Amino acid sequence: MKERLWRMSSAAGMTIGGIASVAVDPGSAPDNRSAIKRIQIDFQTGVGLPVYTHFQGGSYAGFRAKNGSQWNVLKTALDQAGNLWYELEKNEWIKARYTIDLPLAQAQKSKAAPEIAALVELGKKQIGKNYVTGAAGPDCFDSAGLLQFLFDQALDLALPNKLQDQVKMGRAVSLAEKQAGDLLFWGSAAAPYHAAIYLGANQYLEASATDQAVMLKQFSPYIYPTVIKRLV
Secondary structure, three states: OHHHEEEEOOOOOEEOOEEOEEOOOOOOOOOOOOOOEEEEEOOOOOOOEEEEOOOOOOOEEEEEEOOOOEEEEOEEEEOOOOOEEEEEEOOEEEEHHHEEEEOOOOOOOOOOHHHHHHHHHHHHOOOOOEEOOOOEOOOEEOHHHHHHHHHHHHHOOOOOOOHHHHOOOOEEOOHHHOOOOOEEEEEOOOOEEEEEEEEEOOEEEEEEOOOOEEEEEEOOOOOOOOEEEEOO
16 A cells, blocks of 8 residues: 555645655555445546545545555445545545546446336436426436435435536446446546436436436437446
């Protein structure tokens, strides 16, 4: 871990050219819990990503994860503002939005078919409801809010309230591998501008700003998603 961390020296501070820092070992034993995903730090060039002692009101841990370094994620959590955080080691948390997903070589358990069916069925019940920016149900939605509502109600799974955090959840799958319940994102992997949920049979559900409603749509070769994530 030593080569992946920076600790700010007592005299170091932010400068126009970056930060003065030295590499250190955080002094804690490795955490042997199973990784749920693997990520790479994607922060400012030459500047490490601050590590905090907790995702909710935690203090700065005194060191940073180097930009470009790779880590296993042990746990995810949402703070009160709906931001997604990753735990890298015990009591060492970073903001998920400054990371890139990497392949994780381990088996992924899927939810039982009845749970996915319940998710799809709940999604179809939202068709025709109004689109409202910032809304997360039950009567109106935006694209991030629709995903939040469906996973919370059908699977008791909390999602962040921002697309740039939602896209960090789960594991990436290809278009050919898509299954009902997968999340679909359009735009960059770091900052998607729209999201939907795949319902199967080449159809997806979205809260559309263009149509001002929750709509069921067919895949088109002109509007394929750029990122597909599997949460369950």
